[in-house]
Amino acid sequence: MTLQVQAEKLEVAAGESVLLPETSFTLQAPGLIALTGPNGAGKTTLLKTLAGRQLPSSGQCLIGNLTAYEFDPAFRAAVASLIDTPPMARDMTLNEQLMLVRLSWGDDDDEARFGAEQCLARLTIPHLGDRFPYELSSGQLQLFALALTLSRPFEVLLLDEPERHLDAERVVALLDVLDQHVDRGALIITATHRQEIIDRNTHRIHLVRDAGS
Structure with a gap:
């Protein structure tokens, strides 16, 4: 059965402020989805809700048959996200940290080393x-954050402006990597303002800033 991501009348509010106006959609894997809209429209809030890190005020979000909730092991196994900067160990090399991620998801030593x-x-x-990590430039740190996220298995990948700090050549390389994961059956949703990324996507969700926010 094809995996689906569904938002049903999903809304997020904090007091009187609407962080995400009512939103509904159904997406099917595989695919690369552009999440667009002006600053403040709710893109990051939507990604956090899809990632199970933000509870909706109303409506629901389903990944397959699972309610989006990050503390559910089955949900966590299916969904990977890069929304904030992931934890990085100052005293471990990039390879060592990537190997640790892969080992924690079931690789043996050789598989983890090769995969990293x-x-x-x-x-x-x-x-x-x-x-x-402390030796890296901002662009290199972003690429390493992406590597940490992409080093684990997933069915759904959520990315918040993954192109930040990247030059045009690295954006192309990133898109090629994402295409490879889509070819393997993943559904990838990426918030972005970059037109070359929007043009590469197979579908688009556009959020409009709430008039009362």
Whole structure:
């Protein structure tokens, strides 16, 4: 059965402020989905709700047959996200941290080492594997954050402006990596303002800023 992501009259409010106006959609895997709209329209809030990190004020969000809730192990196994900067260990190299992620998701030592090296290579930074996070530029840190996120298995991937701090060449490399995951059956939803990313997507969700926010 094809995995679906469904939002049914989903709304998020904090007091009198509407963080996400009522939103409904159904998406089917595989696919690369652009989430667009002006600043303040609710893109990040929608991603956090889909990731199970933000409870809706009304409506519901389903990933397959699972309610979006990050503390549910089955949900957590299906959904990966890069919304905020992920934790990074100052005293571990990039390769060591990527290997740790892969080992925690079931790789053996050789698989973890190979997977870590391949992930950095696909994101154009194979030469940084023995470096530490504090030695990286802002663009390199973003690529490493993406590598940490992409190193685990997932059926659904949620990304909040993954192109930030990346030059045009790295954006192309990132899109190629995302296309590979779509080819394997993943559904990827990415909030973005970059036209070249929007043009590459197979579908688009556009949010409009709530008039009362």
